[in-house]
Amino acid sequence: MPEESYNPSPIGNPSVLARRNWLQTKLVIFIGKHTPKCREMVRILSQSMDEPMPLMMRIKKRIHFLICCWCQRYEEQLRYIHETARQFPEHADEASSAIFHSDTKERIKRKLVEQAG
Amino acid sequence: MNFRARGCNVYEGISDVSIWKHKPADELRIMTKSTIQSAAERWVDDHGECLYRFALIRVRKPEVAEDLVQETFLAAVRGYEKFSGRSSERTWLCGILKHKIVDYFRKLRREPSFTDLEFFSDECLGKFVSIGFWNHEKGPKEWKPEPDEVMHRAEFWQTMRDCLSKLPQKVRDVFTMREMDDVPSKEICAILSISDSNLRVMLHRVRMALRECLEMNWFETIGKS
Numbered sequence: 001m002p003e004e005s006y007n008p009s010p011i012g013n014p015s016v017l018a019r020r021n022w023l024q025t026k027l028v029i030f031i032g033k034h035t036p037k038c039r040e041m042v043r044i045l046s047q048s049m050d051e052p053m054p055l056m057m058r059i060k061k062r063i064h065f066l067i068c069c070w071c072q073r074y075e076e077q078l079r080y081i082h083e084t085a086r087q088f089p090e091h092a093d094e095a096s097s098a099i100f101h102s103d104t105k106e107r108i109k110r111k112l113v114e115q116a117g
Numbered sequence: 118m119n120f121r122a123r124g125c126n127v128y129e130g131i132s133d134v135s136i137w138k139h140k141p142a143d144e145l146r147i148m149t150k151s152t153i154q155s156a157a158e159r160w161v162d163d164h165g166e167c168l169y170r171f172a173l174i175r176v177r178k179p180e181v182a183e184d185l186v187q188e189t190f191l192a193a194v195r196g197y198e199k200f201s202g203r204s205s206e207r208t209w210l211c212g213i214l215k216h217k218i219v220d221y222f223r224k225l226r227r228e229p230s231f232t233d234l235e236f237f238s239d240e241c242l243g244k245f246v247s248i249g250f251w252n253h254e255k256g257p258k259e260w261k262p263e264p265d266e267v268m269h270r271a272e273f274w275q276t277m278r279d280c281l282s283k284l285p286q287k288v289r290d291v292f293t294m295r296e297m298d299d300v301p302s303k304e305i306c307a308i309l310s311i312s313d314s315n316l317r318v319m320l321h322r323v324r325m326a327l328r329e330c331l332e333m334n335w336f337e338t339i340g341k342s
Contacts, residue, residue, distance in 0.1 A: 038249060
């Protein structure tokens, strides 16, 4: 199967490099060949949320982002989800309408008083 | 020292003015039964609802959630001396609750369920073209308005909860332990009896699914309105 070239159309592609001229076309194809494909990149980006990314991969990622604004967005959005997920517990009362019954509150208060005593 | 300015409003309701002259660790030693009682009661009133709702979202069983909240408050009274006042009272209590939830899951130690395996088979079809690059039509869209502007709205947190509730139970537990409780990957593998590679795949899938759910149900909706 002949290799499909990346980004056949520059229309609507807001990436830094998007085959807008001869030089960009050459660069896009070169970068596309020598950095992970997006399907792989999103796995690597997810993994980088849990463990540090090796230096060489960080460089490849930065270069890949030049031809792919979608992977860059993906990374930004993963970081955003990470940040909001961390804050979720403190906003749980806004996220849910479950009732914390007053008799349960009283039971817990009694337990606390017992413990304090 | 202005403890309130440091987010430490635990001193509200404590009438003994002499307490204010001491650091929190010293305060514990001079706190009387009645001051502990009044502080603890206020914790239950101010933060009980939040802790209970978070626990319920995580464990899905009201009676278990209630027990976890009670254990959290009891641990808070016992470990009050450890509360330095650097974080807010709610953050501190949430931190204790997160540990209680992880302990709960540690005791459960479940086997993989069918729905979890089903979740693995979803390969995000159509998102990538055959050679592995994003399908430009279906790639991540820009999130407008800016995330920081919308995350302080209650509706956002409701959408987040709804998106989480759509996930299979085990992958949701994996995500919440890793992202909300900040449990190290190795510990999650041990708690849920899964391999390291399974964990990576699950986290990858759950992040992708959650990202898409938030985009569809929050950012696209907000952008249009």
